[in-house]
Amino acid sequence: MQPIVAVGRNCWRIERATEARMIVDAADYYHIIAEAMQRAKERIFIVGWDFDTRISLAPDREGSYHSSLGHFFLELAREKPERQIDILKWNFGALKQFLSIRATYWLFRWWIAKPINLKFDSSHPKGCSHHQKIVVIDESLAACGGIDIAMRRWDTRDHKPDDECRTTPNGKPYDPWHDVTMLLRGDIAGALGDLGRERWKVATTADLDPVREAEDDWPEDLDPHFKDVDVAIARTRAEYDDVEEVRENEALVIDMIEKCERFAYIENQYFTSPKIAAAICTRLSADDPPEIVLVMPRTADGWLEAVAMDGTRQKLMQTIQNSPGGENFRIYVPVNAAGTDIYVHAKVAVIDDRFLRVGSANLNNRSMGLDSECDVIVDCGLPQNAGRGFEKTITDLRRDLMAEHLGVDLEAVEQAEADNRGLIATIEALRGQDKTLSPLAIEELSGAENFIAEHELGDPESTDDMFEPMSRKSLRQRWRETRTSFRRRFRSS
Missing domain, CATH: 3.30.870.10 (Endonuclease Chain A)
Structure with missing residues (x-):
């Protein structure tokens, strides 16, 4: 490993x-x-x-x-x-x-x-x-x-x-x-x-x-949960005066998607980065694709955030699901026993139960290159962590999060997976009527929502994009460019 x-x-x-x-x-x-x-x-x-x-x-x-x-x-x-x-x-x-x-x-x-x-x-x-x-x-x-x-x-x-x-x-x-x-x-x-x-x-x-x-x-x-474990720190930081730009979080998200073999379980507030979406789409289109599940809020917190983020997420979700391997990609929204949406502010990623990431970075342009962010990572492939049984710990933590959202006990998740169900099939088998996970519905966007999403207004990738959003490449153009790049990169790896 x-x-x-x-x-x-x-x-x-x-x-x-x-x-x-x-x-x-x-x-x-x-x-x-x-x-x-x-x-x-x-x-x-x-x-x-x-x-x-x-x-x-x-x-x-x-x-x-x-x-x-x-x-x-x-x-x-x-x-x-x-x-x-x-x-x-x-x-x-x-x-x-x-x-x-x-x-x-x-x-x-x-x-x-x-x-x-x-x-x-x-x-x-x-x-x-x-x-x-x-x-x-x-x-x-x-x-x-x-x-x-x-x-x-x-x-x-x-x-x-x-x-x-x-x-x-x-x-x-x-x-x-x-x-x-x-x-x-x-x-x-x-x-x-x-x-x-x-x-x-x-x-x-x-x-x-x-x-x-x-x-x-x-x-x-x-x-x-862990003792004597090596932990990595990944950052994001915009260029400012003598401070250099740092995009470690973006590089790490793309790397973890590229290296994902069986599944990725991700909790996040936003999903609007075309680079990350293109990486997901590229990985899912390969032979023997993994399953990728996102647990997210139904709509962003605040009117401005919802306008800037929700439409772009819809376009990216629909593009992935309509592409080869798209059946292995789902977005779910947690609700409580009264059917009220639970707002997901967590930023968690579990890859193949061998990689755990917790931090502040969202899956949007801002968190990948503009805002200051800090994530910490337990990677079982590191020499200090190898052979220590940490994979079992990460498995239990992931199942515990799923059990919380699905309103079931940990044993129910464990049993569903033992029945040879994959990540999506396990969630579908355990979804109920009370506290549960609800699939994010596909929605038609209005003309204004399409325009905002296509130009990624409110979610710039860099300081230059912030002040000239209409002059930068569109969401579709950036998607195509990164898809082409990731096809070559993922194929060579």
């Missing part, structure tokens, strides 16, 4: 994690990371897209983090004044909080609290966003994935209808939300700390020195 990840080609670094665990949905993650913050010795370092000082990290639990995030961080500052709390957030996402008097109040309290160092990140081309979601504690424990410490993210794995805890700070209920992150301990946490401090330097021009050696314990009541 050869590894898919390769430093310098599709990832930045490969470092050791003494323990690692995939955490599903924010109810568990917020509880775990809040307690880890309380145990922190030297520094709590948060790098992210958005946050909200008004939210509770544990609306369903008692404890100091049951109150607002603003109050919780002030309590952390009072408990250990010598402990640094450094926060770097995307400026646009963070500045929205100034529209709320309550949020502004907490921000002001943070600014006058000496241990809390809050900075906004605007050091990127216009129209880009800082989209990473990273927490690093003492550079020995870290979380990296798709979960922001923000409003409308908290939910349990049950995604219950009318959950009283699933409300905004203003008391308004919101729909179910599904997300995933990774908790990691060891040298990999230090590498994520290096990445965060590098971003801090770009955003603020100031150095954030590493903390002195302070090793945090793994949470006592949390069993790791």
Whole structure:
């Protein structure tokens, strides 16, 4: 088994994690990371897209983090004044909080609290966003994935209808939300700390020195999924001033599709990249094609996102399904017991149960070349990981995600696969009437939707495309070019 990840080609670094665990949905993650913050010795370092000082990290639990995030961080500052709390957030996402008097109040309290160092990140081309979601504690424990410490993210794995805890700070209920992150301990946490401090330097021009050696314990009541595992880090970053462009995530997505032999199980918020769609179509048209399943939201969150993303996804999905091997490609939408859509914000990929990827990068143009992103990967082909039984762990994690979405227990998924059903046949056999996976319906696009999708308005691939969207090649032209290129590449490999 050869590894898919390769430093310098599709990832930045490969470092050791003494323990690692995939955490599903924010109810568990917020509880775990809040307690880890309380145990922190030297520094709590948060790098992210958005946050909200008004939210509770544990609306369903008692404890100091049951109150607002603003109050919780002030309590952390009072408990250990010598402990640094450094926060770097995307400026646009963070500045929205100034529209709320309550949020502004907490921000002001943070600014006058000496241990809390809050900075906004605007050091990127216009129209880009800082989209990473990273927490690093003492550079020995870290979380990296798709979960922001923000409003409308908290939910349990049950995604219950009318959950009283699933409300905004203003008391308004919101729909179910599904997300995933990774908790990691060891040298990999230090590498994520290096990445965060590098971003801090770009955003603020100031150095954030590493903390002195302070090793945090793994949470006592949390069993790791992996021990002594090598983990790769893949990034996306736009060119800006002296900062070079990085497209490791795009290279890795294409490589993992090319190397996929049996199946790819992917959870993602968006699917609008013609390069990725062309790679999928090319792989499915080969002899003995794999199955590729995407679990996604029915429509993007927000009017602007839906206009920019949904039509393009429809065109790409229909093109793939109408091409040779298209019967092996499906997109499903999870719904809860009341039939309400569960919004998929997770960014997870499992390839042949030997490759697990969790991060912030979506399958759209922005995440492949424009916004700052960070994904972490467990590849069983790496020498340190080979022969360690990690494939069984990844199999269990994938089945666990499928069981959550299908409203069945893990044994039901395992039995369906044991009956020689493939990935799609297993899902179809277990789909029910309550909490389940629903196929994304094919829809006819209006003239306006076709125009937006064809020109990929709102989803540029590069900074040049952002300001001249009508002059760049159309979705169809880019599809044809990449299809031709991938046919030659995949055939030669």
